[in-house]
Amino acid sequence: MTFEVRNDETGAFAPAGMFDIRGAEAGPLARLRVGVKDVFDVAGHRTGAGNPDWRATHAPADRHAPAVAALLAVGADIVGKTLTDELAYSLNGENHHYGTPVNPASPACIPGGSSAGSAVAVGSGLCDIGLGTDTAGSIRLPASFCGVWGFRPTHGSISSEGVVPLAPSYDVIGWITSGVGLLSRVADVLLPASLQSSCESSKRLLLPDDAWSNADPVVTAALSGSMAALADRFAQVSRESLTGDALDSWQQVFRITQGREVWQSHGAWIERAKPTFGPGIRERFQWASTIDETAAARARDERRRIANSLDEALSGALICIPTVAYPAPLKGMASSDASRTRALRLLCIASLAGLPQITMPVASADGRAIGLSVIGPRHADHALLRFASSLAAPN
């Protein structure tokens, strides 16, 4: 196997390296620099998906993924492919083959993944827009750990054509920026025009006890000021549990339905190409191969009930939770199943129902960034971004 070396000191960029594809002369994103997670097709480059065997067994892309083409069409420039966890099936950002991009907010800690390079490149000022994907939290978690803004849109709003899938009923294209203004401007470009007008403001705020009590005290303490300021904007605030203490079973429903789709997406390639995976990823694919259809079907039924209950809870409301239950762990310490489980308990909420979520870099603790999240109703992406902008603006 040969590959080009990474060519910046943060390690944010994938083996494909940095390069320059100039976008249209003019347009709303003219001359903004985009780092593209190495699961998107960029014409003429191999899509590596964070795994050398994937890279070796796939030809260079004939054309850009539509989301990449869309950014180029409005004047953005693509400055490189960014590092991803292997096949995006991790939340750590520690790539066994290619290394760990340096978290700009706390260099001793993991950046989080799987859109690790996009979060690091934005946080380090190497690009303005980090294009990524989010299935289980792969935009939200690294944005939170790296102290930048991250947005996961409503599932199904943006075509995933030309993007390596992980679990299609969960996969979304998302993006990371260092300010909320640009987060919105990218939404104006990538989301269907129709959604712009479809936003109503929410009157109630949910601060669900079961979600908040799941987070480390250091996280809740760091977020308490921002959370209180946010709550002040609402006439009605509820702390009622979202799940009746079932967050752990939600997390299991997520993991089983996701794992089944992961194997359907990649099992045939794995059995044929026998790729080398790093620790954690390897065991996770192995486990995914054992999920039987009966268990998956039962979990899918449960997922539908959960999604419907969330749609109901979000009618006229927003949900505010910590993005991640704990601050970024030290490098080399993160691969435990226990921490993954704890992260998924909060991240699975928006994933299960395909809801839009924004993570805001509002706090820090012990020199580590802590993100606060707001989840909005289905298709209220623009309203959610406007609300976040209003929080960031001086009153």
Next chain:
Amino acid sequence: MTFEVRNDETGAFAPAGMFDIRGAEAGPLARLRVGVKDVFDVAGHRTGAGNPDWRATHAPADRHAPAVAALLAVGADIVGKTLTDELAYSLNGENHHYGTPVNPASPACIPGGSSAGSAVAVGSGLCDIGLGTDTAGSIRLPASFCGVWGFRPTHGSISSEGVVPLAPSYDVIGWITSGVGLLSRVADVLLPASLQSSCESSKRLLLPDDAWSNADPVVTAALSGSMAALADRFAQVSRESLTGDALDSWQQVFRITQGREVWQSHGAWIERAKPTFGPGIRERFQWASTIDETAAARARDERRRIANSLDEALSGALICIPTVAYPAPLKGMASSDASRTRALRLLCIASLAGLPQITMPVASADGRAIGLSVIGPRHADHALLRFASSLAAPN
């Protein structure tokens, strides 16, 4: 099996029938009536996909497909589900279980399919916008046969979430209207905002000999005036063959790659549910089940070469061809493989490369509608629609 009877005399509406879901109070499509092909999820209704066994084995949809939600969000009203060929795997519009919607342009003839009901509902004035899908021509062919406008966007521009798949690497959401103005207004709503600005005008027109010589003389004669008027707009016109006489092999590449994906999409359900299919559909699924991966992989390689050659041919150019090689056949006469093969030779061009195509109801012959098509470069959807509008406007 029970189902509601169709409730209009054209038969355009699916067993789910006509109903009324009111969209937003205001918006760019306020109070326009949409008929939704019965492969899209509409919340609270079963998605029937044109087959009673599909309908019986699937629960009512929990929520709208994003494309449906997007139209409602800008003020359009959904007035019903429209009839489709079984699982959209036909170009005829003669549904063995539910009947044949009446072609408003020539009632003795088939309407074409698979978006048969959407084309008929628009042509009959029962709705303003016919939402449909196009894999092998399922928007373009029925629009041509029913004397209405039809648009197939660039593949991958609009998410197919909440839509029954047929062959995902070919499937697109498309729409049918009775005028080009509304065709564009729907594009403004459903396509990503970024594409609006990315259009350059094309300088050359290709009228490829191999495509034109494939059509019946009655079709080329009917289209000759409009084709000449269109050619007058271009500084350069070329009649050079597109394929070097290989249209038939292109059609075979299409059919094999499509068939393989069709079986991957639906084989498991067919083996489990053992549905009853009508003639034509049944044999086609049976054949799709026999395509082996080696043959499919070879055809996919060939497809990539074809798509690249089309991207090159369309650099700064448009292609103008007849939409269908023959006028709408009489009912009950259309199911032959020979006519399907002839139709696919022209329809496969845009499908293979995922290119945008517009069909314009410019002519008729012996009382049957004949559509003229223009295919544009990838992602030049808006430029293509603007060009078509300029043709329709008085000079």
